[in-house]
Amino acid sequence: MESQEADKNPVVQRLRQWDAEAVSEVIEFRGETTVVVPRAHLSRAAAYLASEPFLYFAFLSDITTVDRFPIEPRFEVNYHLLSIARSDRLRLKVRLPGNDPTLPSVTSVWPTANWHERENYDLFGIRFEGHPDLRRILMPDDWEGYPLRKDYPVEGPR
Amino acid sequence: MVLNMGPQHPSTHGVLRVILELNGEIVVKAEPIIGYLHTGIEKSCEAKTYSQVITLTDRIDYLAPLSNNLGYCLAVEKLLGLEAPKRAQYIRVLLTELTRIASHLVWVGTHAIDLGAMSVFLYTFREREEIMKIFEYVSGQRMMTSYFRVGGLALEPPPGFLDKVRRVMDALPGHIDEYEDLLTNNPIWLGRTKGVGIISGDDAIAMGCSGPMLRGSGVAYDVRKAFPYSSYQDFNFDVQTQTAGDCFARYQVRVAEIRESIKIVRQAMEKVAKMDGPIRTEAPGIIPPSREEMKTSIEGLIYHFKIYTEGFAPPPGEVYQVIESPRGELGFFVASDGSAKPYRVKVRAPSFVNLQSLPKLAVGRLIADVVACIGTTDIVLGEVDR
Numbered sequence: 001m002e003s004q005e006a007d008k009n010p011v012v013q014r015l016r017q018w019d020a021e022a023v024s025e026v027i028e029f030r031g032e033t034t035v036v037v038p039r040a041h042l043s044r045a046a047a048y049l050a051s052e053p054f055l056y057f058a059f060l061s062d063i064t065t066v067d068r069f070p071i072e073p074r075f076e077v078n079y080h081l082l083s084i085a086r087s088d089r090l091r092l093k094v095r096l097p098g099n100d101p102t103l104p105s106v107t108s109v110w111p112t113a114n115w116h117e118r119e120n121y122d123l124f125g126i127r128f129e130g131h132p133d134l135r136r137i138l139m140p141d142d143w144e145g146y147p148l149r150k151d152y153p154v155e156g157p158r
Numbered sequence: 159m160v161l162n163m164g165p166q167h168p169s170t171h172g173v174l175r176v177i178l179e180l181n182g183e184i185v186v187k188a189e190p191i192i193g194y195l196h197t198g199i200e201k202s203c204e205a206k207t208y209s210q211v212i213t214l215t216d217r218i219d220y221l222a223p224l225s226n227n228l229g230y231c232l233a234v235e236k237l238l239g240l241e242a243p244k245r246a247q248y249i250r251v252l253l254t255e256l257t258r259i260a261s262h263l264v265w266v267g268t269h270a271i272d273l274g275a276m277s278v279f280l281y282t283f284r285e286r287e288e289i290m291k292i293f294e295y296v297s298g299q300r301m302m303t304s305y306f307r308v309g310g311l312a313l314e315p316p317p318g319f320l321d322k323v324r325r326v327m328d329a330l331p332g333h334i335d336e337y338e339d340l341l342t343n344n345p346i347w348l349g350r351t352k353g354v355g356i357i358s359g360d361d362a363i364a365m366g367c368s369g370p371m372l373r374g375s376g377v378a379y380d381v382r383k384a385f386p387y388s389s390y391q392d393f394n395f396d397v398q399t400q401t402a403g404d405c406f407a408r409y410q411v412r413v414a415e416i417r418e419s420i421k422i423v424r425q426a427m428e429k430v431a432k433m434d435g436p437i438r439t440e441a442p443g444i445i446p447p448s449r450e451e452m453k454t455s456i457e458g459l460i461y462h463f464k465i466y467t468e469g470f471a472p473p474p475g476e477v478y479q480v481i482e483s484p485r486g487e488l489g490f491f492v493a494s495d496g497s498a499k500p501y502r503v504k505v506r507a508p509s510f511v512n513l514q515s516l517p518k519l520a521v522g523r524l525i526a527d528v529v530a531c532i533g534t535t536d537i538v539l540g541e542v543d544r
Contacts, residue, residue: 029475030236059363061480064504066493080478080489080506084363084377087384091478112366115514123200138193138543147201154205 009033011055011090018048027093034078034091042094043104049081049090050109057081057090060110063117065124069150074098077126079106096126105131123148161525165194169272169529172539176516176532178525185528188520190513195543203503207469208234209308211500216302218505219541221264224257224293225483227306230503232387233479233490234308237472238444245435246310247389252323252426253296253305254388254481255419259330260289261484262412262419266337269409269533273350278340285333288326295322309445310438320427327420327427334416341409351405355519355531358403365515368508369486370411371535375403381482388481392429393422408534444470469498485509485536505544509537 012035015023022045025036037045049057059082066076079092094103105128107113117128118137125146128134136143145152164175173194179187199218203211215230216223228250235241242250267282290300296315297305305312341347357367359375372379380397382390398414400407438445442457446465451458474496480489489506512535519531 030239030477032477034476060366061487062478062489062491062504062506064491064502064506066476066502078476078478078491080491082487084379084384089385089478089480091476110366111364112511112514115510136193138196140193147198152201154201 011035011088014052014055015045015049018052019044032089032091034093036093036095039094039096039103042092043106043109045092046079046106046109049092055083056085057083057088058110059084060106060112060116061089063113063120065120065126065148067124067148067150069098072097075101075124075126077103077120101125102127102129104129107131122146125149163525163528165191170532170539171268171537174513174532174537174539174542176528178520178528180525183524185520185523185525188517188528190516192510192513192539192542195539197544199544200503200505203500205499207498208472208500209465209469211503212307213302213304215505216304217540218507218544219483219485219488219509219538220301221261221538222257222484223301223303224253224305225481225488226505227304228254228388229479229481229483229488229490230492231306231308232481233477233492234472236477236479237475237492237494238308238441238470240309240439240441240444242310242388243436243439244389245430245433246437246439248392248426248429248433249311249315249437250306250388251390251393252423252430253293255422255426256289256292256323258484259416259419259423260286262416263289265412265484265533265536266341266409269530270341270347272529272533273347275340275344275347278337281333281336281340285326285330288329292319292322292326295319307438309441310436314437320431323423323427327423330420331417334413338413342413348406350526350530351409351534352402354405354523354527355534356402356404357515357518361518362403362515365518366511367486367515368511369482369484369536370408370415371486371512371515373397373399374408374411374534376401381480381487385480387479393425395422405530405534408536412536471496471498480506483508485538485541486512505541507541507544509535509539510542510544513537513542 022041024038027034049055061080061082064078073095075096077094081090120126122136159180161178164170165173175191177189215226218226263282263286267279270278294300297303359377362372362375378397378399395418398411400410447458452462472494476493478491486508491504493502495501520528
């Protein structure tokens with residue numbers, strides 16, 4: 001849902017001016033802004049958001065996935081950004097199809113993404129291309145399946 | 159030489175394993191291995207109603223259960239578009255600040271043990287016990303309180319609650335002086351912490367460090383100031399920072415934060431004492447009615463029954479609520495699909511992220527310094543592994 005308020009958000013305006021194609025949708029909910037970014041534009045958008053002096057989202061707070069199974073595109077990967085200098089937050093969202101859950105890694109922009117991406121790989125099976133060390137982090141190395149996917153039973157595999 | 163430190167090692171405060179590559183006594187590479195305490199809390203949340211999840215949040219960070227309660231409740235309240243009444247908000251502030259004090263006391267004590275100063279531990283746990291007694295008095299539980307509920311508090315605090323808090327707060331500043339007498343100018347303590355485990359402010363931001371880890375490196379970022387929640391804007395306090403970025407700086411920040419928290423608790427006590435009012439907001443069908451109403455009105459009984467059997471259903475949407483836990487930026491991402499169970503709950507655990515920078519702190523130092531580095535990141539393995 002695109003509201004008029006979202007368009008007034010200076011961060012969204014900046015992003016649109018920079019590259020209109022990098023913003024496919026803007027969601028406003030409970031005072032939080034979510035910018036949906038196409039997968040192909042994620043790396044560029046991340047680098048721009050982190051370095052542009054006006055935006056300066058230098059702190060990546062969290063990366064987390066939501067599995068919308070059986071709806072396609074199945075996965076939503078959320079990046080929670082924080083600008084300490086401007087006291088502002090922004091959520092980037094990338095939608096991924098269930099048969100090809102791959103994303104470029106953002107570890108080169110935010111080194112902290114390393115463990116976050118490993119966690120998402122471990123629990124959701126999202127593959128981050130260009131990640132320096134993509135291994136399971138919470139589950140044992142020989143674990144099969146991705147526990148936080150919706151088609152994975154709560155009580156565990158048989 | 160490659161050495162396994164942990165998973166059973168007294169100074170890792172739980173089950174953390176660090177693979178150390180050594181050149182003599184010098185650490186060449188350090189790699190934390192985690193997951194030994196993974197209990198799938200986030201998956202369990204998806205099978206519970208919104209209120210049931212509160213009991214799980216206690217168990218994430220077992221040294222600061224009330225902070226977790228608060229973060230989760232605020233997230234669900236944001237999802238619902240509700241706010242707790244002012245009096246409940248102030249009591250929440252009071253209790254979470256007590257939690258911060260208790261957590262930092264545990265930290266000072268255990269960290270001192272790690273570095274060879276046994277007696278501090280005995281003192282800090284004596285004071286922590288007094289705070290635990292307050293929690294027990296208020297909620298019936300020392301640790302797994304589940305005292306904060308969506309929309310307010312579980313119960314009216316019992317009479318005499320504020321007097322008990324006042325007694326502890328009056329004694330505490332003197333006790334902190336005692337710890338500082340034992341540590342701050344102690345040459346062994348200085349030798350073990352000064353110049354050890356240095357991380358610069360920019361590196362700390364890049365590595366996503368938060369809380370005392372970040373403030374010890376000179377970045378004055380505190381969620382309570384930057385994004386006030388639960389009426390923190392009504393309180394006067396300073397964000398404590400140090401610029402050295404070493405283990406000693408983080409120690410100084412934590413001790414100073416205990417003193418700041420005492421200030422906040424005192425202000426909260428004043429505010430709560432002067433106030434009268436409900437401890438839970440009113441929202442029929444979402445927030446349980448008072449005991450009185452449940453027993454005397456038919457609507458009250460129906461709502462009570464429905465809320466405790468079916469739960470309540472927030473509108474579809476996603477929120478990310480961040481609070482300042484004793485360890486740093488604690489975030490709760492809650493996604494709703496419009497049903498009575500959360501579709502997804504993600505905990506942004508500060509110790510998980512802080513631990514990631516351990517190799518940065520430890521490489522190039524002695525093995526003994528790794529203990530100091532692990533100590534000052536203040537990890538709680540329950541939170542790291544969730």
